[in-house]
Amino acid sequence: MFYLQYLKAELTKRLGKTITISLGLGITSAIIIAIVSVSQGLSSTQKKVLNPLENVGTDLVVTRSISQEEMRTLDEATRTEFAQENRITTDLSKLGKAGDNFKLDTFLSGSMLSFSTDELKKIDPKLVKDYAGGLILNVMHQEGKIPEIVAEFKTQEQEMEIAPLSAEEEKAINDARTKAMEELKAKGIDPRSDEGRQYIRAAVNAVTPERMKKFRVPAQTFRQAINMPQTDIKTENFTVAGVDLSKTEIGLILKDQVVQGNYFAKEDDAVVNGSYAQKKGLKIGDKINLANKEFSVVGFVEPKLYAYPADIYLPLNSLQKLAAKENRINIVLIKSSNASSVEETSKKLSELFPGAKVSDSADLAKQVTGSLINAANLTSKFVGLVSLIVILAGFIIVSLLSLLSLNKRVNELGTLKAIGWSDMLVVRQVFLENLTLGVLGGLLGVGLGMLFIYITNRFDISLTANFLGGEPMREVARRFLGETGAKVATVKLKIDYSYLVMLIGGGVALLGSILAGGVSAFRTIKLKPSEALRRVE
16 A cells, blocks of 8 residues: 555655654653663562561561660569570680680570470460471681680689579569569559569569579689780671471471572581572582581572571571570461461460560561662652653653654645645554654663663672661670671562563553654644645755
8 A cells, every 4th residue: 555655665764763763762661661660679579578477478476585775674584594695605725725726606595585495385276377486596606726825713702693594483484474464454554664564573583583693602713814815716707597397388498498409308407598608608518517516508598587587597406406405496487377367366475475576577677777678769759750751751852853854844745735635644644654653662662671671680689678676686796796786688689571561661652652643743734735835855
């Protein structure tokens, strides 16, 4: 048909115009695809970080965590327990002779105090669908050569720390705390108020054995380093976690989170956080020595429980034995029986575990900061405005280019009218030309947009999410071991290819060409053949 041949001739004859307008529409389309795709990628990644419990089949987390603010109001028994679980003692005289090389691993609970696995018997099977215990510990690793300068001296009678509470004593303290809370509620007093805290503290102190507060020991002989000389002792801090292997659908890490290698098969297997493995240059099959016991690296994992990350994961039983914490855990992951009653389940668990903290994803999300959150928030605020500006700018540029091209064709279009073409035929011709340019621009934009997504994903852009826990032991680690005071999770930005986004991007180019074609068509209708023939192109 003639108008199609004319269309082809016009597009090829004015190749510069065809390329310029198609490229303008394509770039506009590609920018829209890039902005929307990045926004969706950030939102998806942010959702995973802000809802980490869902990633490991969990609704709630139960811990005995202590913040810096709570340290000031701890009862004597809890304060003593905290000190015992975070005691750092490096007696070099017991590690060998002067000049010998040594390695020492000290396991610390940090702000997450441990509790007996017997506490799990309190959980009502009707209340929860499933649960899994875990143990997360900070490890202070020291190695080097034992220095030679030591001193021997005899102390006078002194006050010393005592052994941990027995299971019966611990139960008595918990019962006293529970009873005190019930009495406060009966009196209408908030247990969290100053009066309530004092009442609970007094009740706990009343049943705390006297031997827990202070006692005297006979004089002893100690060996202690004096004026420590310069040595090659190196100190490193990392985190190790014990995973309950009896659970497959819930836990600190799950089998489907292993990105290389295998999951646990034996008690001496270790699964390592991928970022930690990269930092240390670890490979599958390498050996890790912890407290003089070797573990084989069988897999690398990308843990999704971002609020409670670890560098090394071991079977729970192995870590309990290694850290001398048999039958002890410090975190419980809980899946509610009813997804719609998580809040109710949380309240009941708080009553079952007095003194413990029950957290859901909303509680953890409040502690998150970092580049991921900043980028996602910034994108959500300005993605609409930036997209609108880009679209308007693209439409204006394309419309101006179309009108400029039309002005150069006044003579040509006027001649068509003079030989009998109606206004509608001329408008159709101009409109089809712009529509074709829109299709070309849309295809180009989709191609450029897909190329942008491919290149962005190839760069493996990493964003950080900081979980601010306010942990006292984290502050100690920051001051003495050079650590930060927050748990940092590194997540990779992954942008998906969305058919809908591609369709929107291509549609923007098509819409731009239609609007530009409409403007050109309007100018064409007003064109008079007699005036057109008087002008020279």
